Amino acid sequence: MANTDQNNPNRVSGPFGSLREYIDAVDKLGQVLHVDKVDQDAYEATGFMYQLIDKVGWSEAPIVSFNKIKSGGRWMDGPVIGNPWGRWQYEPLAFGVEAHGYDQRQLYKSTLQQLETRVDKDGQWPAVEPVEVSRQDAPCKEVTLLDDAIDILQFPFIKTNPADGGAYINTGNVILEDPKYGRNVGTYRCQVKGPRKISVNPERNQHGWTFLMDMKDRGEPFARAAVVIGADPIVFAMSSSKTTRLGQDELKVAGGFLGRPVEVVKCETSELRVPANVEMVIEGEIPFDFEPEGPFGEMYGYIGEHKPENFYMNITAVTHRKKPIFINNFTGIHRGFLTAPLEMTSNLNYRQRFPNVLSVHFPLQTPGYCFIRIRKTNADEAMTIGREIATSLKIAKIAIVVDEDVDVHNFTEVMHTVGARWQPYQATEIIEKAGAMGGDPSSPTRGSGSRVVIDATRKRPDEGGPEVYAKMNRECLLAEKPDILSHINDKWGDIINGWKS
Ligand SMILES: Cc1cc2nc3c(=O)[nH]c(=O)nc-3n(C[C@H](O)[C@H](O)[C@H](O)COP(=O)(O)O)c2cc1C
Numbered sequence: 001m002a003n004t005d006q007n008n009p010n011r012v013s014g015p016f017g018s019l020r021e022y023i024d025a026v027d028k029l030g031q032v033l034h035v036d037k038v039d040q041d042a043y044e045a046t047g048f049m050y051q052l053i054d055k056v057g058w059s060e061a062p063i064v065s066f067n068k069i070k071s072g073g074r075w076m077d078g079p080v081i082g083n084p085w086g087r088w089q090y091e092p093l094a095f096g097v098e099a100h101g102y103d104q105r106q107l108y109k110s111t112l113q114q115l116e117t118r119v120d121k122d123g124q125w126p127a128v129e130p131v132e133v134s135r136q137d138a139p140c141k142e143v144t145l146l147d148d149a150i151d152i153l154q155f156p157f158i159k160t161n162p163a164d165g166g167a168y169i170n171t172g173n174v175i176l177e178d179p180k181y182g183r184n185v186g187t188y189r190c191q192v193k194g195p196r197k198i199s200v201n202p203e204r205n206q207h208g209w210t211f212l213m214d215m216k217d218r219g220e221p222f223a224r225a226a227v228v229i230g231a232d233p234i235v236f237a238m239s240s241s242k243t244t245r246l247g248q249d250e251l252k253v254a255g256g257f258l259g260r261p262v263e264v265v266k267c268e269t270s271e272l273r274v275p276a277n278v279e280m281v282i283e284g285e286i287p288f289d290f291e292p293e294g295p296f297g298e299m300y301g302y303i304g305e306h307k308p309e310n311f312y313m314n315i316t317a318v319t320h321r322k323k324p325i326f327i328n329n330f331t332g333i334h335r336g337f338l339t340a341p342l343e344m345t346s347n348l349n350y351r352q353r354f355p356n357v358l359s360v361h362f363p364l365q366t367p368g369y370c371f372i373r374i375r376k377t378n379a380d381e382a383m384t385i386g387r388e389i390a391t392s393l394k395i396a397k398i399a400i401v402v403d404e405d406v407d408v409h410n411f412t413e414v415m416h417t418v419g420a421r422w423q424p425y426q427a428t429e430i431i432e433k434a435g436a437m438g439g440d441p442s443s444p445t446r447g448s449g450s451r452v453v454i455d456a457t458r459k460r461p462d463e464g465g466p467e468v469y470a471k472m473n474r475e476c477l478l479a480e481k482p483d484i485l486s487h488i489n490d491k492w493g494d495i496i497n498g499w500k501s
Pocket residue numbers: 170171184185186187188189190201202203204206207208209239240241242243329336337
């Protein structure tokens with residue numbers, strides 16, 4: 001049964017022409033909570049997001065739209081959006097995929113399968129060259145601010161946590177161009193430093209970092225950059241994830257997912273091209289002397305380090321729509337972007353290396369874990385695959401390998417499997433040194449750490465497992481009554497699916 005239409009038979013499907021079209025479509029499903037006013041100087045928006053997600057769960061919580069917000073002593077017009085990508089259901093909606101399934105998880109898995117059918121035989125997504133439009137046809141140019149008219153303190157960029165170093169633009173997509181690599185679009189947080197100054201924070205070895213350091217090493221006085229705010233869901237997902245490699249243009253790959261070219265427009269103060277449909281563009285120059293930045297409450301849910309030296313940008317122009325929408329990422333509280341393209345790409349990559357890898361899932365709302373589902377055919381296979389993925393994927397601090405009957409998108413089921421099938425002494429490998437995610441608070445030095453690989457597959461006798469592996473209760477039920485679950489769904493699905501706490 002296809003049930004992407006379950007909430008509204010007149011649902012509008014993506015890909016959407018802009019962020020605001022996407023938000024409108026979710027609003028039509030009744031899944032945007034509109035909150036009239038919040039005082040963020042008293043951290044009400046942050047408290048609201050914690051309460052909502054604590055009570056409803058990250059995968060069920062709706063989008064929140066704060067219509068007016070007080071920040072830095074001023075009441076400002078929003079909306080400021082929180083949790084824009086929370087539910088898995090929004091992935092098929094945004095990618096325009098006809099997904100099938102009874103619940104959020106199934107819809108997400110179906111989206112992964114559908115997206116996979118669109119890549120070419122080399123696992124590459126079709127790239128579509130962006131097309132340029134005139135500034136009259138670019139919604140992001142409805143208002144242009146130059147010189148003294150520029151004052152980004154008038155916009156609701158907020159301080160999310162009292163321990164943050166200040167207010168942040170934390171969903172900006174930073175666009176850079178380089179003769180060697182082409183264009184890069186990356187989401188890096190930008191601390192608001194003054195009316196015409198922000199910091200720009202590509203972590204070490206991010207593509208943006210490589211671009212900027214190469215320019216610095218070439219002796220260029222500064223880099224021209226544009227920070228795009230409120231891109232459509234697909235451009236935002238490309239900018240926020242390693243779906244593309246260094247030298248691949250995120251806007252071209254986004255065009256492949258969109259099924260049409262991304263429309264771009266020339267900046268006011270540089271030759272850079274930016275997506276025309278966005279809410280706001282902040283243009284500027286990044287010189288190569290550095291300034292302090294941070295700290296910032298990071299995705300692991302811990303406050304990061306204060307950085308004595310970081311990139312910053314002098315703002316040369318701001319253009320925006322008439323009533324721009326802002327997104328604040330309540331980092332460490334909700335999901336940060338639509339993850340299906342990233343997950344699909346990493347699945348394809350690992351399957352090319354190991355044909356018996358069926359799926360790899362790293363839940364970004366609980367960073368640090370990676371669940372690997374395999375069809376095990378020989379004794380050492382699970383550990384070999386687990387070791388390789390744990391060392392090549394920074395987020396996979398705890399890599400758990402499971403058999404093909406386990407749903408890696410079901411956290412509880414994976415934990416249950418570990419409890420039941422894993423023998424710690426027999427099936428664990430600790431890797432002493434590996435790269436680590438920048439925000440991991442347990443790292444002895446930022447960017448480095450260790451790994452554990454847990455082989456939670458059923459151990460065969462030649463791996464020291466039992467001669468006869470016990471059957472599962474569920475397996476026995478289904479052997480006797482193969483149709484029991486679909487029968488229950490047909491008979492009582494309405495009661496079960498409609499139950500809410
Ligand atoms: C809301 C959000 C904020 C992010 N902030 C940062 C950041 O400040 N620095 C960073 O290096 N990566 C950050 N990331 C992750 C990068 O966007 C991601 O790794 C992306 O692949 C970077 O682009 P690049 O691969 O072109 O370097 C953030 C992601 C999201 C979704």
